[in-house]
Amino acid sequence: MSPITLAAAALPAVAWVVHIMWMVRRLHTARRDPLTGLWTREGFTRxxxxxxxxxxxxVVLADVDRFKQVNDTHGHAAGDALLAAVAGHLAHSVGRDGVVGRLGGDEFAAVLVDRDHTAPERLATLARVLARPVDGAPEVHTTVSLGWVRRSDHPGEDLSALLGRADEAMYAAKRTPRGLRRARIGRLLASVAGRRSGRRGAA
Known part of the structure; x- marks a missing residue:
């Protein structure tokens, strides 16, 4: 078989490989939130x-306090800058070995592996950083409430249940000056907040 014939025969295979690579890239992009660059719910859950x-x-759940008020007072551009800043700080805090996702609106979730047992200190630092004014929108003053839970405290529970516990802790954190709360080890309360978070996490 001549080199020309071989090249002609190989063209369909090359085109197929290029097509598959394009599809994989498109799928990867579809699982990223366009504003923050974080994983969407499906990508995060996996x-x-x-x-x-x-x-x-x-497992960490984060919610921007008074986000609607920020949009109404300062405009959607300021709200977008705030969300992008929160996403950046979360991703930096979690690091490359963890995952952060935007579940929707002003709600974010993360999972990190606490190899050096410093999660409480890291999250406390994160809460302080998130309370600072946003670069590019210094007029925006708000806080971000964080709730978190250790998997080892609830070994039989899946992601959905753990997100529910982190959700309850997050709403409790909204009532504290620090804006940070660890989930209790006891029974998961059947709160509206907990059920809502559980549905979001069960992708």
């Missing part, structure tokens, strides 16, 4: 479940 195989995993 990666979070893998991380939860590690007993040292920590």
């Amino acid at each position: 990666r979070a479940r893998r991380l939860l195989r590690d007993k040292r995993a920590v």
Whole structure:
């Protein structure tokens, strides 16, 4: 078979490989939130479940306080800048070994593996950083409430249940000056907040 014939025969295979690579890239992009660059719910859930195989995993839920007021007072551009800043700080705090997702609106979730047992200190630092004015929108003054839970405290629970516990802790954090609360080890309360978070996490 001549080189020309071989090249002609190989063209369909090359085109198919290029097409598959394009589809994979499109799928990857579709699972990213266009504003923050974080994973959307589906992409986050897939990666979070893998991380939860590690007993040292920590689940975090974050919610921007008074976000509607920020949009109404300062405009959507300021609100977008705030969301992008929160996403950046969360991603930096979690690091490359964890995962952060935007569940929708002003709600974010993360899973990190606490290898050096510093999660409480890291999250306390994160809460302080998130309370600072946003670069590019210094007039925006708000806080971000964080709730978190250790997987090892609830070894039989899945991502949905752990998000429910982090959700309850987050809403409790809204009533504290620090804006940070760890989930209790006891029974998961059947609160509206907890049920809502549980549905979001069960992708």
